[in-house]
Amino acid sequence: MISTVLDSKTIKKLYKRMVSIVGPENVHRQETDKVLNAHDAWPLSEAKLRAGEMLPLADLLVFPSSREEVAAVLVAANELEIPVTPVGGGAGTCGGTLPIYGGIQLDLKRMCEIYEIDDQSMTIRAQAGVVGIDLEEHANRHGYTLGHTPTSLRASNLGGFIATRSGGSMSSLYGKIEDLTLGLEVVLPDGSITKCKAAPRQSVGPDLRQLFIGSEGTLGVITEATLRLFPLPEERRFRSFTFPNVHSGLEAIRNIFRIGITPSIARLYDPEDAAMSFSMHFEFEEGHCMLLLGFDGDKVRVDFDERKSVDICAKLGGTDLGEGPSKRWWEHRYDMYYPTRLTTSGYAIGDTIDIVATYDKLERVYDSMKKAMEADDAIVMSHFSHMYQNGGSIYMIFFTSQPSAETAWATYKKIWDDGVAACLREGGTMSHQHGVGLSRSTYTEDELGSLFPVLKKIKEVLDPKGIMNPGKLGLGVRK
């Protein structure tokens, strides 16, 4: 059993042990540091702090600089049965880094070395704590892109991307992080260091890399990774269309992918989100949806992809708005998400539920979730944000404003419960890119069904003392 509240004797012992591993300057125990790390970008954790509520704090913040130091920390934590919560950039939206049972927050930010670019194989190898934008800009200076451009690129780091199975805005063309990660180094809960070799693919049993991609710090600590690279595109072009309804917009996307074209960007905004995001800057008919398309590649390919896509959109009733809305979104994609704009003062709270479904279910999932969430006093607006050959994701944004903290937190929970239930009922999957963390932890069993015991068994084998990020991903939940 891991300890939930450490006594002062144990904290002293732990502090001494941590200092001996990473040095005194890299072990923090000040209250201010702990409070700053008590939340991530999960709107509920931020709203509760703003409302003056106290969140659980870590006992120590530890900043390792190498795989060996991470290993030594985990050996000590295992011996003393202390919870360890890894922290990447701290921009997760699901409370994954919240140290709900105290113990150590293991912050990887000092592990930010970029080791090498292999030009021949087009790969890049780096430590897990490197911030996304630093890695991307390093690749750019060598004529490459990671192809992984989540909106949190400036805030999140490599380990966090992999730990949450994240998806960038151009994932249709370049792939999601699980497609981009070739090699991986993970320190297991007992302190042993494991490596998955960088290989374009393998046929040696199940792909064990995928076990750790998306494990959210519950199965070990990611310390290094090798990612694929792509040459910077010769052309990057944008095109935008409005459609009279969600159905025709989705049909346009489905038909574009069906003939083998993979736009770098394919985002469809429903009427509410289109009005909110674009009506200030562009004129289009009220109640219409907005489709943003992007094309990357050499000129011949981009010409072809764009022409074919324009034909499909025109045939399905789209109105061509040129590059304007898409280009504007691209240029402002990093500054439109400031959390302060999402959750305002008082007991107004907003969040996003990102889900994914195949095309045959996508519209039903959208309609049912929207209906269920609106019935709970939520204002809902959505866009279909990451699209693929077989389906895509919906980014459902909701807001609610309540008279007291009590009703705000209860309404927020009901919106989530009913939204996720509607998604699962219609055959959707409850998370596309944000992971599970704490906010979706209680839904994991419903989502995974007969696979949930398998996940639990894997956890028990790799982490028998349950030290790694307890309470997240539906694992290690304590009463």
Ligand SMILES: Cc1cc2nc3c(=O)[nH]c(=O)nc-3n(C[C@H](O)[C@H](O)[C@H](O)COP(=O)(O)OP(=O)(O)OC[C@H]3O[C@@H](n4cnc5c(N)ncnc54)[C@H](O)[C@@H]3O)c2cc1C
């Ligand atoms: C403004 C904004 C925009 C966003 N846009 C996107 C987007 O476009 N696409 C997308 O996918 N997500 C997006 N997110 C969500 C978030 O940024 C991603 O989930 C990101 O991958 C989290 O990385 P991080 O480094 O911030 O992780 P953190 O928040 O630090 O951690 C997330 C989880 O991973 C674990 N973890 C972190 N590092 C490690 C490690 N080295 N080893 C083991 N476990 C680890 C933590 O314990 C935690 O459970 C956005 C968030 C914000 C605030």
